[in-house]
Amino acid sequence: MWTEKYRPETLSEFKGSRKEVEEVKQWIEGWEKGDQALLLHGPPGCGKTALVHSLANELDRELFETNASEARRKGDVKDKLEQAVKQRSFTGKDKLILVDEVDGMGRSDRGGRKVINRLLKETKFPLILTANDPYASGMKSLRNKAKEVELGNVHTNSVAARLREICEREGIEYDDEAVKSIAQRADGDLRSAINDLESLATDSLKAEDVKDLGYRETERDIFEALKIVFKSTSASTASDATEGVEEDYGKVFGWIRENVPKEYKREGDLSRAYDNLSEADVFRGRMQKRQDWSLLKYVYGLMTVGVSLSKEEKYSGWTSYSYPSTIKKMGRSKAARNKRDAIGKKVGKKLHLSISEASDTIPFLNLLFQKEEWKEELVRKLELDEKEVDYIEDF
Ligand SMILES: Nc1ncnc2c1ncn2[C@@H]1O[C@H](COP(=O)(O)OP(=O)(O)OP(=O)(O)O)[C@@H](O)[C@H]1O
Ligand SMILES: [Mg+2]
Structure with a gap:
């Protein structure tokens, strides 16, 4: 995947947010034991994880990286993290610790937050937490103990600049119009821009190729909606997921049903999600039979909030959602x-x-x-x- 292949190695490859980048860099360099941690937050695909990686390279730091729910779930990861914050590195290099996606710990995961709170006190090295939503439930205690830096959407020009660099390295002949329109549609999410580029480019990229993205415009909305349903852990966020989606409830249902198993890996989560979907389907049947459209809110509620709250905690990482097989075909x-x-x-x-x-x-x-x-x-x-x-x- 190009998003991995073109993960920025250095700060010059990291696009946008110059001021914030400088702020984080200086924070790392000036950090002393006893100082606060840093909470880096911003929308998906804006480069939170990538920034920490490229700063570690740039400052020649040994990076210890884990993701919060994994550290919570897997004992050995947690042990390694606890050691990492205390022990000097073998190489003699300074260390940098990254605990990624702390908002992904479950709503009820007090234990997990307690561990992280303790690490914040004990760490001998600068420790960075990342999150999409610093106001997600349970984040308050972490927010109070950390310096906040927000990475915003990546500016369209910066997105386009990165896409050009990638085209050049891939030897793709591109129309600049095409690059610009991919960048525009990405709306600040550089990850999705790179994914779009990868799916459209052959050895050339012409303006007309990007028309295929137009074909996918409503699907873009549905991808957003899926991301919210699957990644959020709060009912109110999930219930707004389908706002603005033009597809009808039957299609939305198909998309969610098809993609649940791609996202939810733990059995309990998956079976609860399908229970909610089957409930939604029952309401859908009743609604159609009685022509009683007031039931529509339950159909949506069960398939968005129901599915969203079926997981114990957020699954980290990016999932490539797929088209329901009928549409795909x-x-x-x-x-x-x-x-x-x-x-x-x-x-x-x-x-x-x-x-x-x-x-x-x-x-x-x-x-x-x-x-x-x-x-x-x-x-x-x-x-x-x-x-x-x-x-x-x-x-
Ligand atoms: N500002 C950026 N500059 C250069 N590349 C970027 C930038 N933002 C994202 N990318 C590209 O997108 C990929 C994904 O970015 P990254 O994993 O850092 O996003 P994130 O903000 O951590 O998202 P999430 O909230 O989903 O964890 C990177 O590997 C890189 O290829
Ligand atoms: Mg990340």
Whole structure:
């Protein structure tokens, strides 16, 4: 993944927030035992983790890094962290400690916060905490013991600058318009801009390639909504997740159902989430049968707040959410859409249907293909080529 490949190694590769970067740098350099910790917060993908990494390189510090919920859950990680804050490094280098994503500890994880509070007192090295939301429940005690630095959204120009650097290193010939429009759409989230670039660029990036992002515009909203449902640990945040999403409740439901197992790894979390989804589905059925739209709030409530609060604590890291399989099959990429249309054209000609009506037959072709002799005959009659056959069989 390019977001990993192009993680900034040095401060010159780190984009935006110059003032804050300088502030954190000076804080590290001036830190003495007994000083406060530092709480670095800001929206996803703005570079919190990346900044700590590049500062460690720049200042030639040995970085000890862990993430808060992992430290809480895994005894050995916790032990290592406790040692790391006390012991000098073997290399003789100064150390820097990063406890990432402290807002990811569960609402009820008092034990976890107690451990961190103790470490803040004991640490012999500068210790940085990161969080998306410094006002998440349970964060108050940590906030009071740390100096706060906020990293805001990365400015569009800075996003574009990083995208250009990546294009150059990848040897991609790019239209500057295309780079700018990816940057604009990312809305301050450099991680998602890099992901967009990776999914669109081949050995060139033309303005028209970025039109595919237009096709994905409403999907961008739904990705945001998923991120909120899955990552938040508060009911009020989760209940606003679908605000502004244009897809209807059925689609939103499909997206959440499809992606729950990608995000939730612990069995209990997963089964609670599915319980909530099945409740939501019951309400959905009643609502439709009785045409009683006042029930819609329960459908949404169960699939957003219900699913969100099904986890004991936030899962850290970035999850690549996927399209519900039904939508996905309709073709995420331009190549897939082209193939679908080509099949539609061939089928349509034989069956006297429009291209789009004819593409609706693809699932049926898929079924028919399971019998070898039918497949052979259909392939011959419809004059399908190998790639089209693959597309139908993978459907
Ligand atoms: N300001 C930035 N300058 C350069 N690269 C960045 C910047 N912000 C993000 N990136 C790129 O995006 C990736 C993800 O950023 P990072 O992990 O630092 O985000 P984060 O703020 O820690 O997000 P989260 O809240 O999800 O943990 C980095 O590996 C890097 O490739
Ligand atoms: Mg991070």
